[in-house]
Amino acid sequence: MSTTWERVIAERRHDILRRWQEKGLGLFAEKMSPATPMGEAMADAMEMILDGFATGDDLPREGISRLARILAVQSFRPSRSLSVFTALRDVLLASAPDRDAAEVCRKRIEAMTFEAFDSFMEHREKIYQLKVEESRDRMYMQLRRSVS
Amino acid sequence: MSKYLPKQSELVKEFEEKPSVLKGDYEGREWWEMPFEFREGNFCFPAKPEVIKDLGFPNPRKWQPTDDDWKLPDGWQKILKDAMKERLKKYRSLKLYLDSCVRCGACADKCHFFLGTGDPKNMPVLRAELVRSVYRNDFPMVEKILKGFAGARKLDEKVLREWYMYFYQCTECRRCSVFCPMGIDTAEITIMVREILQLVGLNNNWILAPVSNCNRTGNHLGIEPHTFVQNIESLVDDIEDVTGVKVNPTFNRKGAEILFITPSGDVFGDPGVYTMMGYLLLFHHIGLDYTISTYASEGGNFGFFTSNDMMKKLNAKMYHEAKRLGVKWILGGECGHMWRVVHQYMDTMNGPADFLEEPVSPVTGTKFTNARATKMVHIAEFTADLIKNGKLRLDPKRNDHLRTTFHDSCNVARGMGMFEEPRYILNKVCNSFHEMPENTIREQTFCCGSGSGINAEEYMEMRMKGGFPRANAVRHVREKHKVDSLVTICAIDRASLPPLMRYWNPGVSVYGLHELVGNALVMDGEKKRTEDLREDPMAGFEDGEEDED
Ligand code: SF4
Ligand code: SF4
Numbered sequence: 001m002s003t004t005w006e007r008v009i010a011e012r013r014h015d016i017l018r019r020w021q022e023k024g025l026g027l028f029a030e031k032m033s034p035a036t037p038m039g040e041a042m043a044d045a046m047e048m049i050l051d052g053f054a055t056g057d058d059l060p061r062e063g064i065s066r067l068a069r070i071l072a073v074q075s076f077r078p079s080r081s082l083s084v085f086t087a088l089r090d091v092l093l094a095s096a097p098d099r100d101a102a103e104v105c106r107k108r109i110e111a112m113t114f115e116a117f118d119s120f121m122e123h124r125e126k127i128y129q130l131k132v133e134e135s136r137d138r139m140y141m142q143l144r145r146s147v148s
Numbered sequence: 149m150s151k152y153l154p155k156q157s158e159l160v161k162e163f164e165e166k167p168s169v170l171k172g173d174y175e176g177r178e179w180w181e182m183p184f185e186f187r188e189g190n191f192c193f194p195a196k197p198e199v200i201k202d203l204g205f206p207n208p209r210k211w212q213p214t215d216d217d218w219k220l221p222d223g224w225q226k227i228l229k230d231a232m233k234e235r236l237k238k239y240r241s242l243k244l245y246l247d248s249c250v251r252c253g254a255c256a257d258k259c260h261f262f263l264g265t266g267d268p269k270n271m272p273v274l275r276a277e278l279v280r281s282v283y284r285n286d287f288p289m290v291e292k293i294l295k296g297f298a299g300a301r302k303l304d305e306k307v308l309r310e311w312y313m314y315f316y317q318c319t320e321c322r323r324c325s326v327f328c329p330m331g332i333d334t335a336e337i338t339i340m341v342r343e344i345l346q347l348v349g350l351n352n353n354w355i356l357a358p359v360s361n362c363n364r365t366g367n368h369l370g371i372e373p374h375t376f377v378q379n380i381e382s383l384v385d386d387i388e389d390v391t392g393v394k395v396n397p398t399f400n401r402k403g404a405e406i407l408f409i410t411p412s413g414d415v416f417g418d419p420g421v422y423t424m425m426g427y428l429l430l431f432h433h434i435g436l437d438y439t440i441s442t443y444a445s446e447g448g449n450f451g452f453f454t455s456n457d458m459m460k461k462l463n464a465k466m467y468h469e470a471k472r473l474g475v476k477w478i479l480g481g482e483c484g485h486m487w488r489v490v491h492q493y494m495d496t497m498n499g500p501a502d503f504l505e506e507p508v509s510p511v512t513g514t515k516f517t518n519a520r521a522t523k524m525v526h527i528a529e530f531t532a533d534l535i536k537n538g539k540l541r542l543d544p545k546r547n548d549h550l551r552t553t554f555h556d557s558c559n560v561a562r563g564m565g566m567f568e569e570p571r572y573i574l575n576k577v578c579n580s581f582h583e584m585p586e587n588t589i590r591e592q593t594f595c596c597g598s599g600s601g602i603n604a605e606e607y608m609e610m611r612m613k614g615g616f617p618r619a620n621a622v623r624h625v626r627e628k629h630k631v632d633s634l635v636t637i638c639a640i641d642r643a644s645l646p647p648l649m650r651y652w653n654p655g656v657s658v659y660g661l662h663e664l665v666g667n668a669l670v671m672d673g674e675k676k677r678t679e680d681l682r683e684d685p686m687a688g689f690e691d692g693e694e695d696e697d
Contacts, residue, residue: 035257139369139417
């Protein structure tokens with residue numbers, strides 16, 4: 001990651017986070033309060049993502065996974081969920097010092113969005129897996145009898 | 149009065165500073181205009197027509213909440229209004245709860261469904277308002293009394309759909325009531341609405357199929373008596389494999405001192421069966437004279453989530469069977485709503501059970517005076533008393549492979565006030581126990597998100613959201629204390645917390661309290677123990693090298 005973004009985010013971290021988190025919490029039918037467990041968990045995940053964006057070349061997978069896990073069970077559509085990354089791009093671009101930095105930002109956000117899409121889908125699949133596992137657990141003794 | 153009630157100054161501050169639907173901050177819209185939509189994952193499937201017919205309930209038909217036409221019976225409004233009137237007359241508490249809300253908002257952010265979804269109609273105050281707004285319309289005098297509270301609306305199909313959606317997004321957990329300065333119990337309103345919705349055929353298959361099964365064969369899965377016995381005998385074999393001890397439960401034995409009743413999930417499901425193994429070991433350890441009934445083969449009672457009459461009918465078999473078998477008293481296993489029914493309704497509903505005796509522990513001589521009316525003792529009280537009197541030989545090191553925390557089940561914690569007994573036991577049977585944050589345990593406990601019969605697979609997304617506050621508290625102790633085992637004393641929790649953990653906290657497993665008791669019990673004639681009841685290796689006991697005290 002370019003040192004430019006490291007510097008920009010170090011300087012404006014609080015403001016960028018506040019604006020991005022505001023948009024993230026605004027995804028819900030009526031804005032999710034930041035003081036709720038869900039609001040806090042989202043804010044933590046977003047913080048991890050922003051810090052990952054600022055400091056490393058590796059994608060902030062843990063933060064992305066945490067955010068996708070929350071979004072994958074919400075009743076709004078997947079496109080709305082993933083729009084949280086476009087929101088981050090818009091917030092960051094407003095602070096981009098030059099065209100090169102803007103281009104780096106776009107590329108990076110694009111990679112993060114793809115990663116988030118994969119993670120979102122993995123969590124959707126997890127939901128279906130849980131349904132199967134739950135039915136199996138519920139009928140545990142019956143299934144055991146049927147195979148013995 | 150609850151110590152969690154907010155002070156007046158706090159309420160005023162909250163009202164002035166926080167945005168609130170109650171203050172009309174929603175730009176010219178009434179709160180009920182906020183849209184809602186039935187989508188995959190936010191509704192449970194309605195009951196199948198054959199299930200409804202079996203039960204003799206109204207309006208059996210095939211339908212889905214996503215259908216345009218819900219195939220309601222003619223005159224459905226009148227059916228519901230009459231039913232509501234009847235219940236307002238019958239249950240004074242209900243009228244009080246509808247009349248006395250002062251819209252202070254103290255309950256607003258206390259519901260796990262609101263916290264998990266952010267949907268304002270999941271605020272307890274608005275959930276109740278879904279009914280109150282109709283009540284005001286139909287009872288104009290009420291509006292005069294409650295002047296200043298606007299919002300009366302007709303009972304039309306949109307309102308009905310809203311009722312169906314949001315009263316199945318309440319698990320009747322009563323967390324909100326702990327914080328209400330007026331003592332309003334929104335769960336009672338949910339219970340009433342669900343009951344009257346049945347009258348026009350709006351229901352839930354995950355509730356009514358077990359009700360129908362219970363009605364027919366005595367338990368939720370509809371398992372016949374011989375299969376019920378075979379399952380337990382198979383667990384007896386498992387116990388022998390792990391411990392070398394042959395336990396000997398009896399079934400339908402007349403003249404036994406005690407009748408033991410537990411939810412059928414303990415006999416059929418994973419991980420409930422390991423808790424059952426724990427009970428069987430415990431009873432063998434103390435030489436208890438007990439029997440298990442294949443008729444009263446279900447402690448759970450989904451009638452409670454259906455109607456008062458159905459709850460009463462399904463509960464009646466407990467006393468019937470106790471009388472038929474001539475036992476002295478009843479011992480009940482780990483369950484949540486079973487205990488709400490037993491503790492709060494059974495005596496007046498199907499009692500008095502004068503043919504039973506005031507329960508006395510045959511091992512310690514302790515009189516369970518708190519169970520004088522119902523004649524039914526909770527297994528956690530029974531076991532805690534045994535431990536307190538030094539009657540159990542326990543080796544807590546046998547649970548050293550587990551780092552535990554405890555989830556208070558809503559019905560046992562808030563419904564019975566039982567907080568200490570399970571913790572006392574847990575601390576005696578394992579060495580690593582860490583509490584979740586204070587505002588998430590005991591009377592403030594968060595629901596698993598799946599109680600009151602909404603534990604359906606198709607409802608998984610909503611359950612993950614409703615269960616999020618609980619899962620988040622578990623995450624806290626997982627990160628802080630490396631907790632990997634969530635212990636609980638409720639059969640629905642044992643079924644619903646595993647998927648909740650697998651989703652939010654992978655690596656955390658769910659255990660029944662008596663499973664851990666079973667692990668820790670040092671049995672006469674046992675072989676060297678290396679595995680717990682799940683056949684997982686016990687730490688420090690590899691190769692059978694148990695370090696004796
Ligand atoms: S009873 Fe529980 S689920 Fe229902 S409104 Fe109150 S807090 Fe929410
Ligand atoms: S239900 Fe109770 S806590 Fe909630 S708004 Fe009404 S009075 Fe206040």
